[in-house]
Amino acid sequence: MKIKATAFAPATVANVAAGFDVLGFAVAGIGDRVTIVRDEAVRGIVVDRIEGVVTELPTDPDRNTASVAAASLFAAEDERGGFRLSIEKGIALGSGMGGSAASAVAAVVAANALLPQPLAVEALLPHAAQGEAAASGAPHADNAAPCLLGGLTAIVAHEPLRAISIPTPAGLRYVLVRPDLRLDTREARAALPAELPLGIQVEQAQYLAGFLAGCFRGDTALIRAGMRDLIATPARSRLIPGCDEAFEAARSAGALGAGIAGAGPSLFAWVEGDGALAAIEQGMRAAFEARGLATEAWSGPIALGGAAVEAVG
Amino acid sequence: MKIKATAFAPATVANVAAGFDVLGFAVAGIGDRVTIVRDEAVRGIVVDRIEGVVTELPTDPDRNTASVAAASLFAAEDERGGFRLSIEKGIALGSGMGGSAASAVAAVVAANALLPQPLAVEALLPHAAQGEAAASGAPHADNAAPCLLGGLTAIVAHEPLRAISIPTPAGLRYVLVRPDLRLDTREARAALPAELPLGIQVEQAQYLAGFLAGCFRGDTALIRAGMRDLIATPARSRLIPGCDEAFEAARSAGALGAGIAGAGPSLFAWVEGDGALAAIEQGMRAAFEARGLATEAWSGPIALGGAAVEAVG
Numbered sequence: 001m002k003i004k005a006t007a008f009a010p011a012t013v014a015n016v017a018a019g020f021d022v023l024g025f026a027v028a029g030i031g032d033r034v035t036i037v038r039d040e041a042v043r044g045i046v047v048d049r050i051e052g053v054v055t056e057l058p059t060d061p062d063r064n065t066a067s068v069a070a071a072s073l074f075a076a077e078d079e080r081g082g083f084r085l086s087i088e089k090g091i092a093l094g095s096g097m098g099g100s101a102a103s104a105v106a107a108v109v110a111a112n113a114l115l116p117q118p119l120a121v122e123a124l125l126p127h128a129a130q131g132e133a134a135a136s137g138a139p140h141a142d143n144a145a146p147c148l149l150g151g152l153t154a155i156v157a158h159e160p161l162r163a164i165s166i167p168t169p170a171g172l173r174y175v176l177v178r179p180d181l182r183l184d185t186r187e188a189r190a191a192l193p194a195e196l197p198l199g200i201q202v203e204q205a206q207y208l209a210g211f212l213a214g215c216f217r218g219d220t221a222l223i224r225a226g227m228r229d230l231i232a233t234p235a236r237s238r239l240i241p242g243c244d245e246a247f248e249a250a251r252s253a254g255a256l257g258a259g260i261a262g263a264g265p266s267l268f269a270w271v272e273g274d275g276a277l278a279a280i281e282q283g284m285r286a287a288f289e290a291r292g293l294a295t296e297a298w299s300g301p302i303a304l305g306g307a308a309v310e311a312v313g
Numbered sequence: 314m315k316i317k318a319t320a321f322a323p324a325t326v327a328n329v330a331a332g333f334d335v336l337g338f339a340v341a342g343i344g345d346r347v348t349i350v351r352d353e354a355v356r357g358i359v360v361d362r363i364e365g366v367v368t369e370l371p372t373d374p375d376r377n378t379a380s381v382a383a384a385s386l387f388a389a390e391d392e393r394g395g396f397r398l399s400i401e402k403g404i405a406l407g408s409g410m411g412g413s414a415a416s417a418v419a420a421v422v423a424a425n426a427l428l429p430q431p432l433a434v435e436a437l438l439p440h441a442a443q444g445e446a447a448a449s450g451a452p453h454a455d456n457a458a459p460c461l462l463g464g465l466t467a468i469v470a471h472e473p474l475r476a477i478s479i480p481t482p483a484g485l486r487y488v489l490v491r492p493d494l495r496l497d498t499r500e501a502r503a504a505l506p507a508e509l510p511l512g513i514q515v516e517q518a519q520y521l522a523g524f525l526a527g528c529f530r531g532d533t534a535l536i537r538a539g540m541r542d543l544i545a546t547p548a549r550s551r552l553i554p555g556c557d558e559a560f561e562a563a564r565s566a567g568a569l570g571a572g573i574a575g576a577g578p579s580l581f582a583w584v585e586g587d588g589a590l591a592a593i594e595q596g597m598r599a600a601f602e603a604r605g606l607a608t609e610a611w612s613g614p615i616a617l618g619g620a621a622v623e624a625v626g
Contacts, residue, residue, distance in 0.1 A: 018518075019518065019522070020514075020518065021515040021518070021519075022515065022518045022519050154519070154522040154523070154526065155519050155522070156519050156520070156522050156526065156535065156538065156539065157519060157520070157523060157538055158516065158519065162523075162538070164523070164526055164535070166526065192511060193511060194510065194511060195508040195509060195510055195511065196509050196511060196514050197508055198505060198506060198507060198509060198544070201333075201509050201514050201517070201544070202333065202334040202335065203471065204514070204518070205331075205332065205333070205334070205335045205517070205518065205521055206334075206335050206467070206469050206470060206471065207469070207470070208518055208522065209332065209336070209467040209468070209469055209521065209525060210467070210469030210470060210475075210477070212522060212525045212526065212529075213467065213469065213477055213479065213529070216525075216526070216529035222469065222477070225469065225470055225475075226469065231511070231514070
């Protein structure tokens with residue numbers, strides 16, 4: 001019987017292009033780590049320790065996204081042991097970089113490694129989404145899907161929840177810039193319109209179709225034309241100081257497009273090849289820094305692996 | 314100098330799956346035919362003759378979809394001759410089978426063949442859309458695109474208007490059933506909601522993403538799961554007697570999905586392979602016939618050619 005498992009899950013960017021609540025991609029080099037240890041002396045899951053860049057998260061196992069996610073999997077697989085869970089947060093709270101999804105995904109991946117017969121990775125998504133619901137109030141999975149599967153993903157159904165991988169051209173790179181500013185996910189969601197004019201839905205669907213076709217065909221001109229969002233971006237950009245200037249800086253430095261990462265305030269851009277990467281990053285950071293905001297940044301290829309077990313035994 | 318050209322343009326089905334105003338496909342064996350003849354004795358375009366299944370169309374060249382489309386192309390290419398245009402309608406008025414798009418597309422394809430340097434087929438779409446705007450009041454191109462390009466197409470931008478071809482699995486077949494009932498396109502459009510809840514937009518986008526991914530991957534299970542429409546179908550099915558029963562008949566006979574063709578009242582279904590084709594057609598026709606409506610039906614592979622020049626010289 002496996003006693004202890006540790007899993008790492010990456011930061012992710014959701015609301016990519018016209019894929020509001022649909023498209024997301026995984027980021028390298030930053031994420032959350034969850035360790036789960038069997039302990040017959042406890043009942044259910046005990047949240048032992050939260051350390052790293054965020055510590056003010058609930059340790060109540062019914063409210064912690066990692067323990068809720070692990071408990072959902074254990075319950076579904078009839079695994080009744082007691083467990084201690086600890087979280088090492090690498091992703092800042094309210095950054096738009098999928099921190100709650102990463103904790104939930106790392107927890108289900110670690111929990112899965114402790115099962116006598118671990119499930120296929122795709123089957124873990126609904127449990128991760130349960131964990132996210134504990135944090136956000138609704139089981140959105142557009143961060144959890146790329147976190148689990150890596151690369152670019154699309155949610156294609158929600159009952160039952162299903163995500164698929166979307167191919168991307170090999171030369172595609174992302175830039176992700178986080179301003180030192182915390183945006184409340186609920187506030188960012190409240191900024192969204194409750195209803196959309198039908199014409200906006202149609203135009204957004206046209207961009208989504210073009211963006212996806214560009215990804216499948218490896219046609220960066222189509223991807224560029226489809227990197228538009230008429231729903232979340234117009235509603236949220238005013239909540240983020242320097243947002244429009246950062247978008248403009250990214251595009252004028254050669255980005256295919258830019259957008260708000262999840263609910264913000266982090267911003268991302270996509271670009272073909274490495275040539276313009278540094279200039280895009282510098283331009284986006286400068287837009288925030290002109291508003292007196294310190295920044296961190298990451299960049300790399302789009303098609304990277306998702307969450308992984310780091311140790312089990 | 315070319316004196317006379319005749320082009321044929323097929324019937325088409327728009328509003329396919331979750332692609333309201335985005336996705337459409339071409340149908341074989343039925344369409345409109347337009348002949349354009351140079352005549353220096355007339356100025357501009359004269360609509361000479363309209364014959365076939367529809368004759369009550371305007372002959373005023375500023376209001377006829379075929380002449381408006383041809384005039385748009387001639388004006389853009391600085392072609393100043395006089396022309397006589399005649400139309401042979403194969404597609405019933407108000408059937409949802411893209412009759413006005415077919416007339417507009419056949420006209421631009423014939424007109425293009427008369428140019429000293431004909432344009433590439435993709436460049437004709439905006440002119441065909443101008444023609445459609447004369448009929449419907451707005452330049453929707455979701456019928457004109459598959460009519461021109463054949464197969465399944467997606468509109469991916471509207472300024473400038475751009476459509477692309479979407480691949481489909483080789484074994485895919487359509488069934489198209491027309492009840493003998495005329496639905497006014499404007500009335501069908503008035504039945505649509507002016508605004509959509511954000512959650513409906515998201516769900517529709519998820520289905521669209523899955524459907525498109527299924528087409529690119531050749532994954533009929535994904536196509537089946539994505540053959541949903543939360544926008545036009547719920548609003549319009551009550552305008553079409555027997556609609557829900559026809560959908561049910563198609564699905565229970567093995568269809569991947571079914572929907573309203575364009576603004577209706579014709580309905581379509583998609584199915585894998587030829588095995589269930591006859592049963593689906595029979596079930597859908599029976600649903601209409603139970604309401605006292607005579608029917609016509611067509612079926613065939615999805616990936617068929619679009620409009621074509623039949624004669625030029």
